[in-house]
Amino acid sequence: MPAPVRIGRRTILRGGVAAGGAALGAAALGGCAGLTRRVSSTSSGGRDRVTMQVYGTDVETEVYARLGEQFAAERGVTVDLTVVPFADFATGVDAGLLSGTAPDVFRVDYPTMGLYAATGQLLDVTDPLAELAQDVRPALMEAVTFGGRRYGIPQHVDTTALVYRPDVLRDAGVTSVPDRPEDAWSWEEFGDVADRVRDAAPDGRSAFAVNWQAAGAFRWLTWLFMAGGHLYDEELTSAALDDDAGRRALEFTRSFFENGWVPGTTSTKSPTYPDAQFTAGRLGMLFAGNFLVPAFAETIGDRFEYAVTYQPRDERRASELGGNAVVATRDSANPELAADLLVYLSSPEAMQQFCEASVLLPTRESLAAEDLDFAVGGDLMGVYADQVTTIEDRDVADVTTPTFAEVNVDLANELEECFLGGRSAAATLRAIADRVDASAALNDGAAS
Numbered sequence: 001m002p003a004p005v006r007i008g009r010r011t012i013l014r015g016g017v018a019a020g021g022a023a024l025g026a027a028a029l030g031g032c033a034g035l036t037r038r039v040s041s042t043s044s045g046g047r048d049r050v051t052m053q054v055y056g057t058d059v060e061t062e063v064y065a066r067l068g069e070q071f072a073a074e075r076g077v078t079v080d081l082t083v084v085p086f087a088d089f090a091t092g093v094d095a096g097l098l099s100g101t102a103p104d105v106f107r108v109d110y111p112t113m114g115l116y117a118a119t120g121q122l123l124d125v126t127d128p129l130a131e132l133a134q135d136v137r138p139a140l141m142e143a144v145t146f147g148g149r150r151y152g153i154p155q156h157v158d159t160t161a162l163v164y165r166p167d168v169l170r171d172a173g174v175t176s177v178p179d180r181p182e183d184a185w186s187w188e189e190f191g192d193v194a195d196r197v198r199d200a201a202p203d204g205r206s207a208f209a210v211n212w213q214a215a216g217a218f219r220w221l222t223w224l225f226m227a228g229g230h231l232y233d234e235e236l237t238s239a240a241l242d243d244d245a246g247r248r249a250l251e252f253t254r255s256f257f258e259n260g261w262v263p264g265t266t267s268t269k270s271p272t273y274p275d276a277q278f279t280a281g282r283l284g285m286l287f288a289g290n291f292l293v294p295a296f297a298e299t300i301g302d303r304f305e306y307a308v309t310y311q312p313r314d315e316r317r318a319s320e321l322g323g324n325a326v327v328a329t330r331d332s333a334n335p336e337l338a339a340d341l342l343v344y345l346s347s348p349e350a351m352q353q354f355c356e357a358s359v360l361l362p363t364r365e366s367l368a369a370e371d372l373d374f375a376v377g378g379d380l381m382g383v384y385a386d387q388v389t390t391i392e393d394r395d396v397a398d399v400t401t402p403t404f405a406e407v408n409v410d411l412a413n414e415l416e417e418c419f420l421g422g423r424s425a426a427a428t429l430r431a432i433a434d435r436v437d438a439s440a441a442l443n444d445g446a447a448s
Contacts, residue, residue, distance in 0.1 A: 049078040050337050053093065053103040055086040056324075059294060059375070060358045067353065071344045077337060087214070097121050097329070104332040105341055107324050108152070110143045111218055111399050111408055116327065117146035118402030123328035126150045128339045132346045135364045139393045143400050144325050152327035153346040156360040158291045159319040159387045160211060160219060161308045161380075168284035169193070172200035177309050181386050184310040184317060187226075187252055194261040197284040208285035209266040209274035210256065217268045217412035218399050219287075219320045224249040228315035231398040231407075237440050239433035245315070250418060250425040257419050267419045268412040287311070289322055290384040293359045293377035308380045311387060319387040321396055323360070361388055403439035410435040 054064045061083045068079035082103065084092060090112065096102030108116065116122050126149045133141055136154060144152040169177065174193050178184050185193065197207040212219040221231060229245025232238070256262045263282075266274045278286040279299040288296075300306065311319060326345055328338035344350055348364060352372065355362045359374050361384060368388075374381055401407070411432065418428035 047334050047337075048076075049080065050105060050332075050334065050341055051080045051082070051103040052341070053082045053084060053089065053106040055084050055089045055107060057291070057294065057358065060354075060360075063354050063357045067345060067350050070350075071341055074344075075337075075340070079341070100331065102329045102331070104334070104338045105326060105328050107155075107326050109215070109324050110154075110321050110396075111215075112405045113144060113152065113325050113327070114146060114400045114402040115405050117144075117151040121330055122151040123330045123332060123335050123338060124149050124151060125153075125328065125339050125342055128343050129153065129346065132343075132364070135366050137363070137365055139391055139396050140321075140363045142393060142396050143321060144327070146402075152325040153342050154363040155324055155326050155345060155351065156355055156358075157321065157323035157363055157388055158289045158360050159322050159384060159391070160222065160287050160289050160311060161319075161383045161387050162208075162285055162311055163278065163288045163296070163306055163308050163380075164285040166305055166307055168197060168201075172196040172284070177307070179309070181310055181317070185312045187312050187314050190312040191255075191259075194256075194259070194285075198259070198261055201284065205282050205284070206263045206277075207261040207283070208256075208287065209262050209277060209283055210253075210287045211274065211289060212268050212412075212415075213266065213270045213273050214412075215408060217415060218404070218408050219322075220249075220253060220268065220411060220415055221395070221398060222311065222318050222320045223253050223314075225318035225392075225395050226312070226314040226316060227252075230394055231436060232401070232440060234394070236397060236401055239436035239440070241436070242429045242433040246429050247425055248314070250415075250429060253415075254418055254425060264420065267416050269416040290359060290361065290377075290381065291322075293380055294375065297376040308383045310383060317390040318392075318395065319390045321391055321399055323363075361385055401439065407436060407439050410439075 052064070052068060054061060056064070065081055068081050071077075072079045089107070093102055093106055129150050132153060133150065140154045140157060141150070144150055144154050164177065166177070172193075173196055194207040201207065210219070224231065224241060224246060227245040227249040229243060229249060230240050233240040257264060257267070263274070263277065265272070266277075274283065274286060275288060275292050275295065277283050278288070279296065281304065296306065311317070326342060328335065328342055332338040345354075348367060351362050351364055352367055354360065355367070356372050357375050359377055359381070361381070362368055362372070368385065372381075398404075414428050414432045414435070417423040417431075418425060
């Protein structure tokens with residue numbers, strides 16, 4: 001029996017399903033009818049009007065509104081802002097691209113960036129962003145680059161570090177925590193800490209949890225990178241994870257569940273995130289992104305002390321590329337105005353405003369070198385800033401291929417089978433490799 005054909009968003013947006021493709025895409029995207037109507041009402045702008053769709057925390061969206069107002073006042077134009085939930089942002093964008101009603105400018109996460117760039121949906125802003133490219137670390141600029149051209153601004157980056165409760169670790173006999181990058185725990189040392197915290201934990205509490213739920217399955221790759229492995233080969237033409245590094249990473253992360261270090265409800269397909277368990281006092285440690293720092297300050301208050309240290313290391317130190325880009329639609333009614341808005345949002349002043357208020361890390365190296373006045377948690381941000389420096393060019397390439405959004409879903413499914421379903425590490429790596437190989441063939445087609 002021939003293998004089933006997977007018709008994903010990449011094929012639909014590229015128009016590769018021929019006559020029936022648009023109808024299929026519209027039907028598939030119409031599953032959330034209320035949302036689609038809401039978002040597609042944000043039509044493309046005009047000569048003196050630009051539309052922008054964003055998602056994010058209340059603080060982030062408030063800053064977007066303020067920056068939009070500032071840009072509008074300076075240019076004598078109108079900026080219409082629509083806010084949608086992160087989980088639903090692509091529904092409205094995809095439907096709008098098919099119907100010609102997509103917003104002129106929209107926010108997109110890095111793992112989905114390659115999909116829109118590869119299908120020719122985004123405005124080429126290589127020339128307008130020439131100054132920005134000189135001030136952004138090349139690894140981060142690559143996240144918005146496809147075929148040597150730039151299709152958006154890497155507005156900010158966030159990543160993961162290990163948040164912990166000093167009191168819980170002390171009660172477990174852990175007397176020191178790394179306070180320098182070079183002293184980050186090895187996997188073996190971290191496992192010993194997890195054992196101690198688990199054994200000392202009261203009933204109903206766990207040693208830690210990892211933030212790889214929902215669309216965050218790509219964060220498992222951090223452990224693969226730590227082991228010295230990668231998802232794709234250097235040419236992005238085939239899978240590279242079915243090797244010793246892949247087996248080591250998968251066996252170690254599976255041991256989180258086997259050893260009872262993490263709650264069984266925190267695997268990759270869990271519908272809920274584990275930060276609520278940490279703030280409720282049920283975890284000693286949590287792998288958490290810096291975007292959670294404001295929520296921790298508000299939710300935890302002074303109920304207990306928490307601090308942050310570096311992610312563990314193996315063959316190397318590593319972290320994931322989290323964060324978001326802002327892009328412009330190729331068919332915007334006024335591409336010059338849309339490009340101008342991107343340039344404005346990426347300016348040092350606008351990026352500083354956005355990052356300080358939202359507790360996110362800037363991509364401009366000139367800002368990264370400064371002591372930013374973060375709204376909360378400034379004492380924690382140095383560790384996160386250090387973690388960002390461990391992201392290598394090849395790590396970025398792994399998560400920004402044209403089909404990575406679909407691979408990310410595959411990762412969640414396959415890892416769940418290994419973590420909770422009893423499937424062996426070897427069989428899981430082969431299954432992931434098969435998915436990656438299939439996507440690599442599509443990546444090659446997208447680039448041609």
